[in-house]
Amino acid sequence: MESYILQATGLSKQFRGFYAVKDVNLRVRRHSIHALIGPNGAGKTTCFNLLTTFLRPTTGSIQFNDREISASDPATVSSMGLVRSFQISAVFGQMTVLENVRVALQQKAGMTWAFWRRDRALKVLDARALELIAMVGLTRWLHTPAVELSYGRKRVLELATTIALEPEMILLDEPMAGLGHEDIAPVMEIIRSVAKGRTILMVEHNMKVIAELCDRVTVLQSGQILAEGSYDEVSRDPAVIEAYVGG
Numbered sequence: 001m002e003s004y005i006l007q008a009t010g011l012s013k014q015f016r017g018f019y020a021v022k023d024v025n026l027r028v029r030r031h032s033i034h035a036l037i038g039p040n041g042a043g044k045t046t047c048f049n050l051l052t053t054f055l056r057p058t059t060g061s062i063q064f065n066d067r068e069i070s071a072s073d074p075a076t077v078s079s080m081g082l083v084r085s086f087q088i089s090a091v092f093g094q095m096t097v098l099e100n101v102r103v104a105l106q107q108k109a110g111m112t113w114a115f116w117r118r119d120r121a122l123k124v125l126d127a128r129a130l131e132l133i134a135m136v137g138l139t140r141w142l143h144t145p146a147v148e149l150s151y152g153r154k155r156v157l158e159l160a161t162t163i164a165l166e167p168e169m170i171l172l173d174e175p176m177a178g179l180g181h182e183d184i185a186p187v188m189e190i191i192r193s194v195a196k197g198r199t200i201l202m203v204e205h206n207m208k209v210i211a212e213l214c215d216r217v218t219v220l221q222s223g224q225i226l227a228e229g230s231y232d233e234v235s236r237d238p239a240v241i242e243a244y245v246g247g
């Protein structure tokens with residue numbers, strides 16, 4: 001039996017009478033990498049904001065691990081294991097790479113650490129921090145203030161701070177946006193290793209990246225689902241080709 005970690009049913013969002021998202025039924029399989037694509041204005045951002053509960057739906061339900069979350073707040077949803085990533089604003093510029101990841105780990109651990117001896121707590125924390133930093137390929141920049149990192153490295157640092165929260169599912173908002181050509185393959189590798197044992201839903205415009213990374217693709221147009229399937233299936237779909245070419 002298929003296992004779906006996230007299910008949106010009849011999801012709609014109206015802004016002053018205009019449907020940005022209309023009657024969307026989206027199911028994301030556990031441990032898959034799923035892409036949400038569509039031309040500008042298709043409703044991708046609104047969908048992301050609904051799924052992470054930054055926005056309230058006009059109608060519809062959202063279930064994460066079979067629990068209704070549409071009326072929850074983003075902090076609660078994040079503590080349940082559904083986290084949004086790739087916002088550089090989440091990185092503290094003056095702090096080093098190590099310090100940024102440490103802060104994220106402390107945030108996750110919360111009060112637990114208060115019962116530990118400080119030196120022991122720091123040792124465990126740093127071992128995990130080094131592991132996460134290695135996973136995103138930033139070991140060379142361990143003591144570099146985040147503000148001095150390249151744009152691409154800032155983004156993967158943000159991803160490391162997201163994984164520190166131990167999410168079961170990560171929503172990635174255009175992970176390749178603004179990256180230089182040479183950064184795309186390494187970031188794809190990082191996303192692949194982050195995806196092990198997790199589920200990823202991403203909005204992305206780079207079709208080569210989607211073709212290589214994603215198990216399943218949902219195409220939105222004018223707030224509605226136009227097509228869904230493997231990349232090969234949707235990229236051959238005449239309605240999808242028309243949506244992109246016909247604009």
Ligand code: ADP
Nearest residue numbers: 015019020038039040041042043044045046047
């Ligand atoms: P995408 O991310 O696919 O480009 P969006 O979700 O940003 O699409 O937008 C979908 C549609 O909803 C667009 O027509 C946009 O203008 C409209 N929209 C998005 N947010 C708002 C808002 N807060 N108020 C009014 N209209 C909005």
